[in-house]
Amino acid sequence: MLLSLVLHMHSLRCALPAAVLLGTAPTYVLAWGAWRLLSALLPAGVYQALDDRLYCAYQSMVLFFFEHYTGVQVLLYGDLPKNKENIIYLANHQSTVDWIVADMLATRQGALGHVRYVLKDGLKWLPLYGCYFSQHGGIYVKRSARFNEKDMRKKLQKYMNAGTPMYLVIFPEGTRYNPELTKVISSSQTFAAQEVAFEGTMDDKGQRKEAPSMVEFLCKECPKIHIHIDRIDKKDVPEEQVYMRRWLHERFEIKDKLLIEFYDSLDPERRNRFPGKSVHSKLSLKKTLPSLLILSGLTAGMLVTEAGRKLYVKTWIYGTLISCLWVSIKA
Numbered sequence: 001m002l003l004s005l006v007l008h009m010h011s012l013r014c015a016l017p018a019a020v021l022l023g024t025a026p027t028y029v030l031a032w033g034a035w036r037l038l039s040a041l042l043p044a045g046v047y048q049a050l051d052d053r054l055y056c057a058y059q060s061m062v063l064f065f066f067e068h069y070t071g072v073q074v075l076l077y078g079d080l081p082k083n084k085e086n087i088i089y090l091a092n093h094q095s096t097v098d099w100i101v102a103d104m105l106a107t108r109q110g111a112l113g114h115v116r117y118v119l120k121d122g123l124k125w126l127p128l129y130g131c132y133f134s135q136h137g138g139i140y141v142k143r144s145a146r147f148n149e150k151d152m153r154k155k156l157q158k159y160m161n162a163g164t165p166m167y168l169v170i171f172p173e174g175t176r177y178n179p180e181l182t183k184v185i186s187s188s189q190t191f192a193a194q195e196v197a198f199e200g201t202m203d204d205k206g207q208r209k210e211a212p213s214m215v216e217f218l219c220k221e222c223p224k225i226h227i228h229i230d231r232i233d234k235k236d237v238p239e240e241q242v243y244m245r246r247w248l249h250e251r252f253e254i255k256d257k258l259l260i261e262f263y264d265s266l267d268p269e270r271r272n273r274f275p276g277k278s279v280h281s282k283l284s285l286k287k288t289l290p291s292l293l294i295l296s297g298l299t300a301g302m303l304v305t306e307a308g309r310k311l312y313v314k315t316w317i318y319g320t321l322i323s324c325l326w327v328s329i330k331a
Helices: 002-023 025-036 044-068 099-108 123-126 129-136 149-160 182-191 214-218 240-265 289-303 307-327
Strands: 071-076 087-090 115-120 139-143 167-170 192-198 224-229 278-280
Touching: 002 025, 002 044, 002 214, 002 289, 025 044, 025 129, 025 289, 025 307, 044 099, 044 129, 044 214, 044 289, 087 129, 099 115, 099 167, 099 224, 115 123, 115 129, 123 139, 123 307, 129 240, 129 307, 139 149, 192 240, 289 307
Parallel strands: 071 224, 087 167, 115 139, 115 167
Antiparallel strands: 071 278, 192 224
């Protein structure tokens, strides 16, 4: 019975983060919606600047839970740019936590508010979030033959013309690594730069397991994240599509070799680490705790009054309906 209680308490570790992150969503959407209306007659750059600040505040709260609450150690290898710059972030896709890893790097460059994702089309139906991600600069795409390249180019060109700061996150593999789905792994390898490895993803037989989900991560089942960064200058990336495809394939071959070495090296000294020197990167609590306190405080303040509770519930209901209607037409 005691063991069952311990296991139950362990599974509830993700309940607090989930309650706070989902519970503050209406507060965030209301703040964003108010700014959207107030800035309607202002230059687009003014709206974008504050929207990026709002997004940074929410994602900083997310990072409070995924870094400070979990106590995970973030180990960096390679050449993480120290200055804020426009970036196309290419990474292997292993877990639902991967988008958080992009946030972890962006906040260390002071670019958290500029993170924008290329997302699979189905995510646009997420209540409240689906519409907002698109408004913030996210781009929804359909996989394989249904991918509309012309539409994506048009959206990216619009952001370029507006001078929108971009930390554009793309997962070219398009699907997460699962050691049991051999057919998916094979097809993703034929498509082949950022390499991410989660420590603690080997079973007792030494076989690689599926990377932790967000729930497992928040239950503190991943003690360390190893991130290998390779900064590639724009001039070193071919522009012609044929050469670009070959270049991308080569980059993912390099990625695969690094991950094989990380998980399967015969030398115990080289296992569970990438080549080169690692830096244990600690995120200051000052970057995350204020956002948590402000958003939680505003939400609590709304919920203590009857009018606030009605507004909160209506935001969830009508906000979700309006969000779904908007993305069905626009996104």
